[in-house]
Amino acid sequence: MKNYILDTNVLLHDPQAIFKFSDNTVILPLTVIEEIDRFKKDQSETGRNARQISRMIDGFRAQAKLVEGVSLENGGILKVAIYKQDFLQKLPPELRNDQGDNRILAVAQDLQNNLPQGTVFFVTKDINLRIKADTIGLCAEDYQSDKVPIEDLYTGASEIMVSQAQVDQFYEQGALSIEGDFFANQGLTLIDETNSSHTAIGRYDSINKQIVNLIKVPKEGVWGIYPRNREQQFALDLLLNDDIQLVSLVGKAGTGKTLLAIAAGLVKTADENSYTRLLVSRPVYPMGRDLGFLPGDIEDKLAPWMQPIFDNVELLLSSYDEGGNRKRGYRELIDMGLMEIEPLTYIRGRSIPKQYMIVDEAQNLTPHEIKTIITRAGEGTKIVLTGDPYQIDNPYVDSASNGLSFSVERLKGQEITGHMTLSKGERSLLAELAANLL
Template identity: 65%
Template structure:
C-alpha cells in the first residue's frame, strides 16, 4: 500500500537527498519546514550546505510542476508542499497549540491523517520527542532510517573457527590455508583447535587467492616500540600497516588502543618507511558537555584543546611507555615543523585533494554519513584513510549509534577489497579505565 510521508526539517538537513528515497510513496513537506530550512541556509557548516542543497532541489522540482498541487517524481511517488492552517491547530491538545515549528508540522500530519483515510500517514523525524508527541496523538511516527545500521549486527571484522589440529599445523607449515567459507575481504580469522584453544593460529582472508594468509610480521622493535597486547590489536595493526588496504575502520570502546595504534602505524609509515609524505590527523570539533565558547589565539592555539588527545598519544609514542627509553625523542611540535605530522580541523577539508598521505580521522562516530563521504572522497592517489571511534560515545545531537558515519562506512565498505575493519572490545589503557568502560 502506498503511504504519505510527512518530513520534518531535521530529516532534510541530515540528508538532502531524502526527497528521492521514498520510492513510489507520496512525500509531504509542510511549509513550516521550508521556513526553518531558510533560517539555516546562511550557516557556513555542513547543516547550512545541506539546507542550500535542499532549497536547490526544491527549486528544480518547482520547475517541473506545481509544488502546491503535487508533482510526480521519477521514483513514481509525488511531492507536495502542504500549507499550515491555523484552524487545524485548534484540534490539537492545549499543550500543543503553541505556535512552534514542531506543533505546526504535527498539525499538518494530523490533518492529513484525518482527511486521507485511504492512505496511511507517517511522520518521519529524527526528533525523539516529536515522535513521542505524534504517537500520543495516534499518528504513526518513524525515524529516518535510510542510512541506519543495526549496531548489534555490525560487522566485527574477524571470525573464530574451531578446526582440527591438522588444519592449524597445515596453516603453519605451508603458510596459507584454502577455505570454502564465504568471508569478507580482509576479514581476520582465528583458527583454534577444537578442545585445545591454545593450539591456534591467526590469519586474514585474501579475496584474490581465496585463502587465509598469515598476518604481516612485526620486527623486533615493533611499531614505534608499540606491540599488540591482544588479538584485536594484532588484527588492527596488520590492517593499519598494509598499504593495499586503503581505508581502515576501527570501532571500539574507550581504552582499546584505536587512536594510539593508528598514530603509531602512521608515524611508522611516514617517518620511518617514507611510504607516505605526511601523517594528517583530524577530528570533528564537538565538545562534551557545555561549550566554552570562542577560544582566543590563532588557528593553532584554537585547535590545541580539541586536538590535545592526539598530542597526548604522539607524546606517549615519542617519550616512551612503561619506563622504556625510546630512540624517537622528537616532540610533536618538531614533527609538525618538519612536515611529517599535520593536525587539521575537518571544517576546512571540503574541496581539498589529499594525495599520498596517511590520514587519521579520530572520533569519527560524531560525523554524519554525508560528512564521512565528503572526507573519504578527498583521498587522492596513494592516500590511506583510518577512521576510529566509539559509536556509544556520541556528542553530535543529529546522529546516534546506528546512524553515524563510522558505522555507515563499516557496513557499506565491508565487501570491498581495499577496506579493512576491526571491532575492538578489550581495553588496555588501564585496569581502572577498563572497569569504568564496562560498569559505568
C-alpha cells in the same frame, strides 16, 4: 500508496531523503520549507544540506505545481502541504502555540484526517516530537534509511573450526586455501577442532580465496608499541598494509584505537616513507558545556580539541631507539612536514594525495560528512577512521545513525577496506573498569 510527512531535521540530516521512500508520496509541510530557509546561510554541514534541498525543490517546482504533486525519478511523488490557521485549534491545548513543530504536527494531523486510514506516517529525528505525534494519534517514525543497529555492526573478525592438519599447514606455508563465506580482509582465528588451544590467526585474502599471515610486528615494535591482544594484532595488520586504503577501528575507551593508528602512521611516514605526511584530524564537538571563544592564533584555539591526539603522540615520542636515543620530537615532525594535526572544518574541496590520514572520533560525524572526507582521498592516500559509537557528542546522530557505523556496514567486504572492533581495554585497569561498569 503510503504518505510520508517529513520533518525539517530529516532533510537537514539527509538531503536525499525525499528519494528514500520508494514509490510512495513524500509530503513537506510549508513550514518545513520556511525552516530550511533559515538554515541556508550557515557555513556548517547543516547549512550546505539546506542549500542543497532548496535547490532540489526549486528544480521540481519548474516541472509542476508542488501543491499538486511532482513525480520523482524513483516512482514516488513529492508534494508541499499548506498550513491553515484553524489547523492548530484541532490540536490539544498544550500544542496550540504558533510554533514550527506545532504547525507541522497540525498539517500532519489534517492529512491523516483526509487520507485513507493507515496510509499516513510522520517521519522525524526529534524524539520529543515523535512522542507528541504519537500522543495526538499520528503514526510517528524515526528516519531509518542510514541506521545500522549497533548490535549488528560488522566486527571484522571471526573464528572457524578446522582440522589439526590445516592449522599445521598454515604455520608451515603461511597461507591456507579455504572455502567459506568470509569478507575481504576479515581477521580469522583458526581453531583446531581436536584441541581448542591449538590456534592460528590470519587475514582473509578474497582475491586468492585463502587465509594469509598477518604482517609481522618488528621486535622493536611499531614505534615502541606492541599488540596486547588478538584484536590489536588484526588491527595493526590492517593499518600497516598499504593495499588496504580505508581502515575503520571501533571500540570503547582505552582499547588502543587512536594509539595504534598513530603508531602505524608514524612508521609509514617517518620510517618507511610510504606516505608523504601523517595527517591527524578530528571533528570539533565539545563534551558537555562549550568553553566559548578561545584566545590566541589558530594553533592556540585548536589545542584543547586536539589534546587527546597530542597525548598519544607524546606517548609514542617518549620511547627510545636501540641506541638509547630519544626518537624525534613532536614539533620536529611537524617542522619537517611529516605530521599535521588539524580539524575537519575546512576539508571540503580539498584533495589529499599520498597521505596517511587518521580521522579520530569519527562517531561524531554524519554519514554525509564521512562521505565528504573519504572522497577527498587522492591517489596513494590511506584513511583510518577511529571512534566509539557509544560516546557521541553530536546531538544530530546516535549509535545507529553515525557516519562511522554507516561506513563500516556499507564498505565491508571491499578489497581495499578493512575493519576491526576492539573490545578489550588496555589503557589501565581503572579505565577498563569504568568503561564496563559506569
